[in-house]
Amino acid sequence: MKELSHILANKTPKSKIRQLFDLASGRSDIISLGIGQPDFRTPEPIIQGNIRALEKNITQYAPTRGIPELLQLIGDKFSKKNNTQVDWKHNIILSNGGSQALTLTFASLFNPGDEIILFSPNFISYFYLGSFFGVNVKEVRRKKDFSPDFESLKKMINEKTKAILINSPNNPTGYVFTPNEIRELIEIVLEFDLYLISDEVYENYVYDGIEHISPASFKGLFERTITINAMSKLYSATGFRLGYVVANNKIIDLMEKYHQYTIAGTNHAAQYGFKEALKMNNNFFNDIFQSFTERRDYSFKRLKEIGFEVVKPKGAFYIMPSVEEFNLTGQEFSEKIIKEKGVAIVPGDVFGKFSNNSLRISYAIDIKLLEEAMARIEDFVKML
Ligand SMILES: Cc1ncc(COP(=O)(O)O)c(C=O)c1O
Secondary structure, eight states: OOOOOOHHHSSSOOOHHHHHHHHHTOSSEEEOOOSOOOSSSSOOHHHHHHHHHHHTTTOSSSOOOOOOHHHHHHHHHHHSSSSSOOOOOHEEESSSSHHHHHHHHHHHHHHHTOOOEEEESOOHHHHHHHHHTTOOOEEEEEEEEEEEOOHHHHHOOOOEEEEEEEEEEEEOOOOOHHHHHHHHHHHHHHHHEEEEEOOOOOTTBBBBBOOOOGGGGTTTGGGGGGEEEEETTTOOOGGGOOOEEEHHHHHHHHHHHHHHHHOOOOOOOOHHHHHHHHSSOOGGGGHHHHHHHHHHHHHHHHHHHHHHHHOOBBBTTOOOOOOOGGGHHHHHHHHHHHHHOOOEEEEGGGGGOOOOOEEEOOSSSSSHHHHHHHHHHHHHHHHH
């Protein structure tokens, strides 16, 4: 038979995260620190909003960009929370989660051969989307504290460079850009006439009084910034599969075209759930974010005690310790600890070429389980 897609077959090995979790299948003693979603229940108004829509028989195709009431609420949210006035009729499109917002972005910005630059380590999908769309993804190594290295970034820019992609708060490092870093980044974007893709799916998970900043809010940036967000992480609703893009109208028009011929639109009834989410009082999250702060602090403290070199995360719900001091790669550490101690941890090399010697730990699990996982990690490290 003729060859299948070589892009999918060759360039994208089976997810290493999946392979790792295959090792755990059938075992009931496994504690997973690999989870990329919060552990609280999706808030009730969201669930009820979805149910009511289904009861009203809202089961037909939705408008391709999304239902107007929801786009309007997202527009309001973007002006209040992200300090950027947008025209909801022209600047917003809904997507199947943040993941498909990224697909829309790659589909509408790039031509094969274009280059994109990101700080590495970074979220895994960016690398594969590059392969799918023939885009060369160039990685700039983060500094030791995971902050961006702008000097190296500038050296990598050439005539093929079309965009810089940032994800702040970051998966997997937990790094959050400072206001000065955002300013420096913007100067580079403007100087080299680039687009800026800003993946903000963790915007609410910031600690120590840090404020999330959207680059689109800076003067002259809206036209060249593609902001990606989703209801997945904030509302613990990853299964709703709803996200959105905010960008200039030309980009959104192209995205709508791509939508029409690929997915036709997003889940209609779920959009009514998202609508309720945007109407919720943010106080609802006070206790939740407090508990994430505690788990962040606890994970950092324990990993340091155990002997890891580790940077304290400023956002998201991941922490990325180095395993260099144990003379193991991240892969070796992950494989051994899942077999010997039943703790599932994602190896760092999944997130780019500069993180072979690290691990990504998600602390979005119950504190008791987190305590048990840390005890097992400590036992494991003592045996090395
Ligand atoms: C940085 C980042 N962007 C996008 C996504 C995708 O989000 P969604 O689940 O809404 O597709 C994730 C999910 O883990 C992520 O970590």
